[in-house]
Amino acid sequence: MTTTLTITGNLAADPELRYTPTGTAVAKFVVISNDRHRDPAGQWVDGRRTDVRVTAWDTLAENVTESLSTGTRVTVTGRRIEAHAFTSQHDGTLHASLELTADDVQVSLRRYAPGSEVLHRHAATTGADAPEDDETGAAPGPAPQRDAP
Numbered sequence: 516m517t518t519t520l521t522i523t524g525n526l527a528a529d530p531e532l533r534y535t536p537t538g539t540a541v542a543k544f545v546v547i548s549n550d551r552h553r554d555p556a557g558q559w560v561d562g563r564r565t566d567v568r569v570t571a572w573d574t575l576a577e578n579v580t581e582s583l584s585t586g587t588r589v590t591v592t593g594r595r596i597e598a599h600a601f602t603s604q605h606d607g608t609l610h611a612s613l614e615l616t617a618d619d620v621q622v623s624l625r626r627y628a629p630g631s632e633v634l635h636r637h638a639a640t641t642g643a644d645a646p647e648d649d650e651t652g653a654a655p656g657p658a659p660q661r662d663a664p
Contacts, residue, residue: 520615522567523590523623524548530571532580542576544569544583546591569593571617579620588623591615 523546530544546569550562569591571579583589595616602609 517594518596519592519594519618520596521590521592522546522548522565522615523588524565524567526583526585526587526589527566529584530576530580532576540573540576542571542579544571544579546589565613567591568612568614569617569620570614571620575617575620579617583620583622588625590621590623591617592619593617 525547527545527547530542532540532542534540546567548565548567550564552560552562554560593615597614599612599614600609601612
């Protein structure tokens with residue numbers, strides 16, 4: 516049985532791209548998710564924060580580093596989940612780390628309009644046409660997707 520994890524959050528920093536000695540692309544980045552909610556007075560309150568270290572491989576790794584940057588809201592789905600406990604060398608406190616191997620990374624359209632910079636950057640890096648409204652003002656269809664190798 517395979518366990519799948521999906522997390523939605525913001526990139527803590529730009530993804531870092533490296534290559535293995537055999538030439539395989541590997542991207543590493545951190546997604547921060549926050550249980551934000553409204554209190555009884557209607558004010559936003561930040562809840563528990565979860566940081567997930569994500570690793571993407573091959574074409575996905577290259578696409579992530581070319582398309583995403585610090586603060587981009589993404590949804591990451593992956594199969595391989597690992598948890599690690601460690602003691603901080605700085606203050607001796609116990610911490611936990613979650614690591615996820617990504618199967619897919621998607622930009623959340625909840626905060627990005629079809630003509631946004633993120634989608635234009637996607638179009639520029641994939642060779643697809645940038646999304647544009649037609650003369651009727653209708654929103655464009657979904658952005659073109661690359662086929663997996």
